[in-house]
Amino acid sequence: MLDSSAILGAISLLGSDINIWLVIIPGLLIGLIAGSIAGVSNTMAMAICLPLTLYMDFLPAVMFLTAIFTGGGYGGAVTSILMGIPGTTSSVATTFDGYPMARKGLHNEALGLALMSSVLGVLVGYIILLFVVAPLGNWVIRLGPAEMLLVALWGLTMIAALGGKRLSRGLIAGGFGLLLGTVGMNTSGYVRGTMDIPFLLDGIPVVPAMMGMFAASQLFTLVGSQFLIKDKAARRADYRRVLSGFLSVLRYPFFQLRGTLIGVFVGAIPGVGSSVGNLIAYAQAKRTDKDPDSYGKGNPKGVMAAESANSSSEGGSMVTMLALGLPGGGGTAMLLAAFAMHNVTGGPQFINQNMDIVYTIIFGNFIQAALLLVVGLGFLAVAGNIVRVPLTILIPSVLVLALIGSFAVTGDHAGPITLFVFAGLGWLMKRYGYPVAACVVGLLLGRMVESELIRTWQISGGGELAFFLGRPVAMAFAILLVLSLLQPLIMRKFTAWRTRNRSA
Amino acid sequence: MRLGPWKIDVEYGHLALVIVIAGVTGFYLADTLQVSRNINNIILVVPLAMLLLGLCLLVVTQCIRFRKHPVQKRATQLPNHERDELEQEQSPMDLLHAFLLLLGVGALVMSYPLIGLDVATLLFMIFALLLLGVRGWLFVPIYAASFTAVVVGGASRLLPYPLPTLLF
Known part of the structure; x- marks a missing residue:
């Protein structure tokens, strides 16, 4: 499985150029800052920094960009925990328990836990990548549109079923998001729902919509409160409590490992990747925990599941990029662009001929994970103080930052308008118990779901059942989808049956 | 009814x-x-x-x-999870403020292409700070102006697209 001569080659490559090491800390810092500002994702930071890599050699360039990628993965958790606003689409599930923890005054523990979980996620994700880069790449290439469609729908139904007060509201939120996600020109060239607005041809801008829904639903519900944390003593940054959050990860190794594995395997699926991986890991943690009702109210295991999955999905997404030359998301697309700028082409041939470079990238990421621990701690000292700012000042300031962030995403008026429209919608949905996250994930996946559905319809000869019966992976995902949809109902019946039996 | x-x-x-x-x-x-x-x-x-x-x-x-x-159920008679939700309930006045703030965001979004993002942000910040209860005739304009200068000025230099501004 491991090529020992390539490993030795990788070690010698790492020792040959000091620049490989020098770019890691700046990259991590840029990623942390970009990831923690809603709208300025790590992908955007990588895009802005891409021209800089022209002046670097190939390996320092790749190391610099992967450091931004790694830093951004954790940066997204900072705003998710402190303000309930996910910095990136892959940190949506972190808000579910991270933000309630912060509201309880446990923000130090939550940030420490998320940092440790992210570091371990990156580390274990890349260790898995080290062993399975080639076989996993072969597995991923066998996934057709039917499997992709079912994975996307599985993630969506899971979050719709788990997120709200009632299943009907979860389904409305997820379905409405999915429907809005198909606005514009579809894969067959049909244009719907644009109301003659030109920017809607490309669909509703997802990131501004996400910022509007999350920022509004959190910030507007905070109007009337003075501080994010009521207890004054709990507001200060306390490294001892950050450390206790760190160590609490070690108390639940199974949750950490399972989240990491889900992140790697779901992250390897192009297009679905980290956005769905963290939701599936969270839902699995809640489903199997002895006390599922504590989730959504500040359960540290919820933060751990989400953060381990979104961090390890980086390793998963690298699989398809290195083994197949396919970018699974924005971050790996930037890396592939850096490859092209240095006249390197990713794919099976690259792996066969340059295994030492693949191992160098993997080993370099081990070092990045270790350094993230140090740089992340320093970053927390600054970022953690946000809870000390009065909400009367914080709310308008964050709204303006979100508005400028939305402008930065689209480069025109489309971003701020989308932000405003979805701010109103998100506020109302949150107020009446609709899971905002389900709507956002639906919006994110709408276009892909429709495209994969059309392809599945076409290659299955009009939905022939025999086609699905011949695809066991698709069948397995379909069963999981139905189970996640029925899970709340089954659990309710089971609990009622158990209570009846005990009282009898 | x-x-x-x-x-x-x-x-x-x-x-x-x-x-x-x-x-x-x-x-x-x-x-x-x-x-x-x-x-x-x-x-x-x-x-x-x-x-x-x-x-x-x-x-x-x-x-x-x-x-x-x-x-009419009293809060103390409610199950725990319902009580948690009640604690997060906002008063009618808070809801009105939140709604006015949303309208303020709408006004900012609609007005910035006309009067510039810098001026629109400054006006929004003053409005929002006063609406949310920040007092101090010196603090409000100074914070609003310095925040606008840092954020809009910084964004206009960092972003690759031109920001519609009046002063920066």
Whole structure:
């Protein structure tokens, strides 16, 4: 499985150029800052920094960009925990328990836990990548549109079923998001729902919509409160409590490992990747925990599941990029662009001929994970103080930052308008118990779901059942989808049956 | 609302939200069917829209409740999870402030192409700070101006697109 001569080659490559090491800390810092500002994702930071890599050699360039990628993965958790606003689409599930923890005054523990979980996620994700880069790449290439469609729908139904007060509201939120996600020109060239607005041809801008829904639903519900944390003593940054959050990860190794594995395997699926991986890991943690009702109210295991999955999905997404030359998301697309700028082409041939470079990238990421621990701690000292700012000042300031962030995403008026429209919608949905996250994930996946559905319809000869019966992976995902949809109902019946039996 | 021995509770805000969702869904469904009835166009939108409209109908029945003997529960009698939600409830005044803040964001979004993002942000910040209860005739303009200068000025230098500004 491991090529020992390539490993030795990788070690010698790492020792040959000091620049490989020098770019890691700046990259991590840029990623942390970009990831923690809603709208300025790590992908955007990588895009802005891409021209800089022209002046670097190939390996320092790749190391610099992967450091931004790694830093951004954790940066997204900072705003998710402190303000309930996910910095990136892959940190949506972190808000579910991270933000309630912060509201309880446990923000130090939550940030420490998320940092440790992210570091371990990156580390274990890349260790898995080290062993399975080639076989996993072969597995991923066998996934057709039917499997992709079912994975996307599985993630969506899971979050719709788990997120709200009632299943009907979860389904409305997820379905409405999915429907809005198909606005514009579809894969067959049909244009719907644009109301003659030109920017809607490309669909509703997802990131501004996400910022509007999350920022509004959190910030507007905070109007009337003075501080994010009521207890004054709990507001200060306390490294001892950050450390206790760190160590609490070690108390639940199974949750950490399972989240990491889900992140790697779901992250390897192009297009679905980290956005769905963290939701599936969270839902699995809640489903199997002895006390599922504590989730959504500040359960540290919820933060751990989400953060381990979104961090390890980086390793998963690298699989398809290195083994197949396919970018699974924005971050790996930037890396592939850096490859092209240095006249390197990713794919099976690259792996066969340059295994030492693949191992160098993997080993370099081990070092990045270790350094993230140090740089992340320093970053927390600054970022953690946000809870000390009065909400009367914080709310308008964050709204303006979100508005400028939305402008930065689209480069025109489309971003701020989308932000405003979805701010109103998100506020109302949150107020009446609709899971905002389900709507956002639906919006994110709408276009892909429709495209994969059309392809599945076409290659299955009009939905022939025999086609699905011949695809066991698709069948397995379909069963999981139905189970996640029925899970709340089954659990309710089971609990009622158990209570009846005990009282009898 | 009372109807004989029945008391009718209507969640007007929730009803409005469901009507908006159903309205948008209905409009989108009609627009899709008008464009083409080819399977590649309607394969997802039509079944999904029908499902959504059905669910909206179900939720409408939850928004309107008929009760014969209304019993007002006290917070201490409620189960734990309901009590948690009550603690997060905002007063009518807070809701009004939140709504005005949303309108303020709308005004900022609509006005910045006309008066510049810098001026619009400055006005929004002053409005929002005063609305949320920040007092101090010196602090409000100084914070609003310095925040605007740092954020809009910084963004106009960092972003690759031109920001519509008046001063920066």
